[in-house]
Amino acid sequence: SRSINLAVIPGDGIGQEVVAEGLKVLSAVLPQDVKLETKDYDFGARRYHDTGETLTDADLDALKQHDAILLGAIGDPSVPSGVLERGFLLKLRFAFDHHVNLRPSKLLPGVATPLAGEPQIDFVVVREGTEGPYTGNGGTIRKGTAHEVATEVSVNTAFGVERVVRDAFARAQARPRKKLTLVHKNNVLTFAGHLWTNIFNKVAAEFPEVTTDYIHVDAATIYLVTDPGRFDVIVTDNLFGDIITDLAAAVSGGIGVAASGNINPSGEFPSMFEPVHGSAPDIAGQGKADPSATVLSVALLLRHLGYEAEAARIEDAVSADLAERTGKAARSTAEIGDALAVRVTG
Amino acid sequence: SRSINLAVIPGDGIGQEVVAEGLKVLSAVLPQDVKLETKDYDFGARRYHDTGETLTDADLDALKQHDAILLGAIGDPSVPSGVLERGFLLKLRFAFDHHVNLRPSKLLPGVATPLAGEPQIDFVVVREGTEGPYTGNGGTIRKGTAHEVATEVSVNTAFGVERVVRDAFARAQARPRKKLTLVHKNNVLTFAGHLWTNIFNKVAAEFPEVTTDYIHVDAATIYLVTDPGRFDVIVTDNLFGDIITDLAAAVSGGIGVAASGNINPSGEFPSMFEPVHGSAPDIAGQGKADPSATVLSVALLLRHLGYEAEAARIEDAVSADLAERTGKAARSTAEIGDALAVRVTG
Ligand SMILES: CC(C)[C@H](C(=O)O)[C@@H](O)C(=O)O
Ligand SMILES: CC(C)[C@H](C(=O)O)[C@@H](O)C(=O)O
Numbered sequence: 001s002r003s004i005n006l007a008v009i010p011g012d013g014i015g016q017e018v019v020a021e022g023l024k025v026l027s028a029v030l031p032q033d034v035k036l037e038t039k040d041y042d043f044g045a046r047r048y049h050d051t052g053e054t055l056t057d058a059d060l061d062a063l064k065q066h067d068a069i070l071l072g073a074i075g076d077p078s079v080p081s082g083v084l085e086r087g088f089l090l091k092l093r094f095a096f097d098h099h100v101n102l103r104p105s106k107l108l109p110g111v112a113t114p115l116a117g118e119p120q121i122d123f124v125v126v127r128e129g130t131e132g133p134y135t136g137n138g139g140t141i142r143k144g145t146a147h148e149v150a151t152e153v154s155v156n157t158a159f160g161v162e163r164v165v166r167d168a169f170a171r172a173q174a175r176p177r178k179k180l181t182l183v184h185k186n187n188v189l190t191f192a193g194h195l196w197t198n199i200f201n202k203v204a205a206e207f208p209e210v211t212t213d214y215i216h217v218d219a220a221t222i223y224l225v226t227d228p229g230r231f232d233v234i235v236t237d238n239l240f241g242d243i244i245t246d247l248a249a250a251v252s253g254g255i256g257v258a259a260s261g262n263i264n265p266s267g268e269f270p271s272m273f274e275p276v277h278g279s280a281p282d283i284a285g286q287g288k289a290d291p292s293a294t295v296l297s298v299a300l301l302l303r304h305l306g307y308e309a310e311a312a313r314i315e316d317a318v319s320a321d322l323a324e325r326t327g328k329a330a331r332s333t334a335e336i337g338d339a340l341a342v343r344v345t346g
Numbered sequence: 347s348r349s350i351n352l353a354v355i356p357g358d359g360i361g362q363e364v365v366a367e368g369l370k371v372l373s374a375v376l377p378q379d380v381k382l383e384t385k386d387y388d389f390g391a392r393r394y395h396d397t398g399e400t401l402t403d404a405d406l407d408a409l410k411q412h413d414a415i416l417l418g419a420i421g422d423p424s425v426p427s428g429v430l431e432r433g434f435l436l437k438l439r440f441a442f443d444h445h446v447n448l449r450p451s452k453l454l455p456g457v458a459t460p461l462a463g464e465p466q467i468d469f470v471v472v473r474e475g476t477e478g479p480y481t482g483n484g485g486t487i488r489k490g491t492a493h494e495v496a497t498e499v500s501v502n503t504a505f506g507v508e509r510v511v512r513d514a515f516a517r518a519q520a521r522p523r524k525k526l527t528l529v530h531k532n533n534v535l536t537f538a539g540h541l542w543t544n545i546f547n548k549v550a551a552e553f554p555e556v557t558t559d560y561i562h563v564d565a566a567t568i569y570l571v572t573d574p575g576r577f578d579v580i581v582t583d584n585l586f587g588d589i590i591t592d593l594a595a596a597v598s599g600g601i602g603v604a605a606s607g608n609i610n611p612s613g614e615f616p617s618m619f620e621p622v623h624g625s626a627p628d629i630a631g632q633g634k635a636d637p638s639a640t641v642l643s644v645a646l647l648l649r650h651l652g653y654e655a656e657a658a659r660i661e662d663a664v665s666a667d668l669a670e671r672t673g674k675a676a677r678s679t680a681e682i683g684d685a686l687a688v689r690v691t692g
Contacts, residue, residue: 075533081543085533114571116462133479133500138537144544148504150537154479158494185585187421187431191484191496197427198490218592225460225571225596239531243589246564250571 003035004305007066007270012044012084013279014289014333015072021291021337022070022298025317028341029302029310039066043088045076054087060095068301069272072294073279086136093129096269098262099160100167101127101238102300103245103276105228110323111253115225121252123231124175126168127241129262131160132192134238156192156237161199167265168235169207179232180204181213183220183240196237220244224251249276256289257322259296261304273301287332292318295340310344317343349381350651353412353616358390358430359625360635360679361418367637367683368416368644371663374687375648375656385412389434391422400433406441414647415618418640419625432482439475442615444608445506446513447473447584448646449591449622451574456669457599461571467598469577470521472514473587475608477506478538480584502538502583507545513611514581515553525578526550527559529566529586542583566590570597595622602635603668605642607650619647633678638664641686656690663689 008023010016023038030036041063048054063069069092074084093101107113107121137153165182172180182200186193197214204212215223217240223230224247236244249258258276275293283289296318303311317340331339354369356362369384376382387409394400409415415438420430439447453459453467483499511528518526528546532539543560550558561569563586569576570593582590595604604622621639629635642664649657663686677685 081533082536082539086536090534114462115460117460133498134534136536138500138535140537140541142504146504146508148541150502150541152479152500152502152535152538154484154498154500156496156498158488158492162492185588187427188436188480188585188588189484189498190428190432190482191486192498193428195486195494195496218589221567221589221593222596222601225593226600239534242531242534243564243567247567247571247593250568254572255568 001033001035003037004030005065005067006036006038007041007063007069008038009041009043009069009071011072011074011279012046012076013073013281013284015044015074015279017285017287017289017333018275018291018294019070019072021333021340022294024337025295025314025340025344026298026302029313029344030307031310044074045079045084048079048084054084055091063092063096064269066270068270068305070298070301071272071274073275073277075279076281090134090136092272093262096272097130097264098272099128099130099164100263100265101129101241102261102263103127103241103248104259105245105248105252107252108257108319108322110326111257113251113253115228115251119251120229123228123234123248124171125234125236125241125245125248126164126171127236127245128160128164128238130238131156132238154189154192154239156195158195158199161196162203165199165203165235168233169203169210172210172233173207175232177232178209179211179213181215181231181234183215183217183234183236183244185217185240186214187216192237200235217244221247224248228252245276253322255293257292257296257318259293259300261297261300263304271301271304273297273304287334289333291333291337292322295337313344314340347379347381349383350376351411351413352382352384353387353409353415354384355387355389355415355417357418357420357625358392358422359419359627359630361390361420361625363631363633363635363679364621364637364640365416365418367679367686368640370683371641371660371686371690372644372648375659375690377656390420391425391430394425394430400430401437409438409442410615412616414616414651416644416647417618417620419621419623421625422627436480436482438618439608442618443476443610444618445474445476445510446607446609446611447475447587448607448609449473449587449594450605451591451594451598453598454603454665454668456672457603459597459599461574461597465597466575469574469580469594470517471580471582471587471591471594472510472517473582473591474506474510474584476584477502478584500535500538500585502541504541504545507542508549511545511549511581514579515549515556518556518579519553521578523578524555525557525559527561527577527580529561529563529580529582529590531563531586532560533562538583546581563590567593570594574598591622599668601639603638603642603664605639605646607643607646609650617647617650619643619650633680635679637679637683638668641683659690660686
């Protein structure tokens with residue numbers, strides 16, 4: 001019989017609330033014969049304040065035993081900027097070699113967008129997750145003085161770039177439009193830019209059916225608001241991916257519906273699924289958060305574990321729920337979760 | 347009697363056409379007693395192909411003699427990516443210490459925006475121009491092999507950050523809303539992020555009337571499409587500034603109207619003014635380019651040289667011209683320039 005052994009990290013702020021709904025929908029959608037086991041982990045601001053710990057080696061060993069990880073959100077204004085981001089979230093992405101950071105953007109019918117007209121948006125960003133300016137390389141000298149110098153080193157390897165580029169080509173190949181766009185800034189960041197561009201062109205030769213395209217990151221932000229329909233699959237570096245996926249989320253219905261997967265394709269380590277949004281402390285505990293992004297992240301999780309039909313059922317349920325929202329009274333986090341749980345079983 | 351000794355760099359593609367209109371409007375707006383001298387420089391793709399040169403020491407010496415520089419656009423597909431960008435444009439910005447890269451965004455009445463509703467957009471981005479990931483520091487080892495490693499080093503100094511932050515505070519102080527937003531990614535790029543944040547907070551204490559705000563660059567792209575009215579003055583690093591000003595241009599009427607100044611505030615070196623758009627080789631030589639961005643860059647140039655009334659006359663002329671475009675037949679580059687030249691004298 002089948003089973004899913006899931007690590008659950010509700011985290012801070014609205015993380016708790018949205019993860020509860022994600023699990024509700026997950027339980028509802030799974031067939032009877034699939035045994036779902038979950039274990040909660042208390043990472044985040046509270047644990048940091050209590051113990052000074054963000055993510056220990058023992059934590060990593062424990063998490064490693066799971067099939068996948070569901071994360072709500074990590075971050076609180078009471079913790080200095082960077083401590084939980086670098087000490088927990090990025091540490092986990094790096095430790096578990098989550099090199100494919102998958103962020104789909106689809107503007108669903110009936111969903112409001114800040115863009116005029118009726119843009120067609122349906123693309124996936126494959127963001128590199130373990131290199132680039134995110135490595136933490138760099139440093140500071142003469143800190144706090146008038147002569148301080150702070151550096152940040154973007155590290156890019158042929159190994160790291162090729163595997164994510166290859167993953168993106170395979171995803172493009174599997175989609176109807178078969179189009180892949182490389183987003184970088186190779187006219188200024190020429191060292192990293194040439195590495196990315198050369199590998200992209202080399203791998204392209206192995207995927208003759210995939211149409212390819214290159215766009216500078218600055219121009220990409222223009223297209224994301226003037227012509228988002230031009231994108232099918234985008235592959236890009238860690239920092240550019242961070243920036244353009246927030247913009248992509250904004251134009252395709254907002255971060256209330258933006259899901260993401262931090263994927264280790266080999267399966268050597270568990271992959272982690274999380275909404276793109278943060279912990280939103282201003283609305284935490286009020287039942288105001290939209291759990292849809294977390295629920296859609298559960299769909300990505302199921303697809304990753306091979307439950308394609310169940311993933312599609314969740315996506316259809318969210319799509320139907322969103323389509324019926326206009327003009328209705330706002331519902332609480334739990335009410336939306338309840339409605340989605342009903343839909344996936346219906 | 348007064349005089350302006352201007353270096354003119356038409357450059358590549360549409361650069362030639364739009365600069366001609368910029369000069370037309372400049373001549374028209376200047377009072378009789380101001381003597382305008384211009385000297386053309388042939389930098390760009392043609393010269394690179396003919397001589398292999400992008401910008402020599404002798405070129406820099408010659409440019410140094412001018413009061414200011416007007417640039418059209420540099421770049422052509424026949425030149426490998428990075429050669430003209432690093433070898434000319436960035437070389438010039440760095441050599442002339444253009445540390446304040448000024449990019450205003452204002453959605454003028456009657457101008458189309460990709461955003462729904464009627465957003466109020468009127469802000470200025472002060473982009474640092476001589477540091478960050480643009481320094482060209484970094485390198486490549488094992489180039490072209492499976493073990494290649496390419497690095498890009500973002501260099502940030504207290505000296506460099508403080509002077510641009512100070513400039514931005516002074517600009518915010520001089521505007522009615524007196525609001526300054528720092529855009530960075532200090533939760534991930536903690537070395538550079540802390541330097542920027544600490545200096546920002548330190549200088550803030552000297553400007554008690556200025557309201558301050560901090561936003562991560564990824565979130566800033568969301569606000570630029572969902573709530574651009576929240577911004578008054580933004581100060582940010584070289585790369586983040588590059589990215590968000592293209593997006594800012596897109597939402598506030600497009601790169602057809604986005605102007606910029608590469609400013610050396612001390613006046614030790616001439617400042618350079620250029621449209622944010624590129625050389626657009628696909629429409630070059632056809633009289634299709636909108637010269638408004640270049641004309642508005644001429645306004646920034648005049649303001650920088652102390653001709654405030656003339657700068658305002660140009661801005662009013664462009665504003666009036668744009669307001670009357672809807673429903674009219676498209677005009678050529680020269681026709682728009684002619685119309686603006688008439689308006690500024692009217
Ligand atoms: C919180 C932060 C470290 C993170 C990132 O920059 O990757 C977030 O913005 C994201 O996109 O998941
Ligand atoms: C052409 C390129 C080097 C330049 C930059 O990145 O600064 C351009 O995008 C700009 O914004 O002026």
